[in-house]
Amino acid sequence: MSLKLYYASGACSFVPHTALELAGATYEPLPIKLHRGEQRTPEYLAVNPRGQVPVLVDDGEVITQIVAIAQHLDAKFPQAGLLPASGMARTRALQTLAWMNNTVHPTFTHVFMPHKFTADEAAQQAVKAHAVETYRGLLGEIETLAEKASPWLGGDKPGVLDAYALTLLRWGGFAGIDPQTLPKTWALAQRFAALPAVARVIERERLELNVYKP
Numbered sequence: 001m002s003l004k005l006y007y008a009s010g011a012c013s014f015v016p017h018t019a020l021e022l023a024g025a026t027y028e029p030l031p032i033k034l035h036r037g038e039q040r041t042p043e044y045l046a047v048n049p050r051g052q053v054p055v056l057v058d059d060g061e062v063i064t065q066i067v068a069i070a071q072h073l074d075a076k077f078p079q080a081g082l083l084p085a086s087g088m089a090r091t092r093a094l095q096t097l098a099w100m101n102n103t104v105h106p107t108f109t110h111v112f113m114p115h116k117f118t119a120d121e122a123a124q125q126a127v128k129a130h131a132v133e134t135y136r137g138l139l140g141e142i143e144t145l146a147e148k149a150s151p152w153l154g155g156d157k158p159g160v161l162d163a164y165a166l167t168l169l170r171w172g173g174f175a176g177i178d179p180q181t182l183p184k185t186w187a188l189a190q191r192f193a194a195l196p197a198v199a200r201v202i203e204r205e206r207l208e209l210n211v212y213k214p
């Protein structure tokens, strides 16, 4: 059995990266430097023609998309409890995971990479400004979820929802959103970051948890 994860520091690949560590998996971490355009090299495009991280390779099978990778790892390492095992708790967790991935995450893409949505530089500034406000509201929804965490977003075990919440909150700092204005999410992120498995990922990715600059 061989597992490889292509990841980029601070990117959404933090979610499967921490999932692998929480599960105690043996895997090969393969860093991709997005700022150097390594996701667009012929070698990487041969792995993922969409030029994105994360990519999980399980015994030669290339798996993309966080929602699919999370479910794959959850099925492979059921003892880790990366997602609730069954019932309505699992349904709700998948609902939140899909929303984080298909709504919150792409909103941040409008903040961070407005050039993906228009070539017009003035329009890029408008796209970014509008997306920051939308993003603030979406983080507010995560704050409501964090208020109900017991003690983690998926229930009694830390898992992929907590990893995604940390990532999205951290990105908020780049958008000028102080994580401490979202105290429940900030506390959850700090608690999650302190877990030894997560701390290993933070160290490997050389992440600063709070990137907000007033």
Ligand SMILES: N[C@@H](CCC(=O)N[C@@H](CS)C(=O)NCC(=O)O)C(=O)O
Residues within 6 Å of the ligand: 011, 012, 013, 034, 039, 051, 052, 053, 054, 064, 065, 066, 067, 101
């Ligand atoms: N829906 C995709 C999103 C992946 C994604 O947006 N990856 C970003 C990093 S967070 C990326 O690789 N961006 C590189 C680029 O767009 O050039 C997933 O769930 O995996």
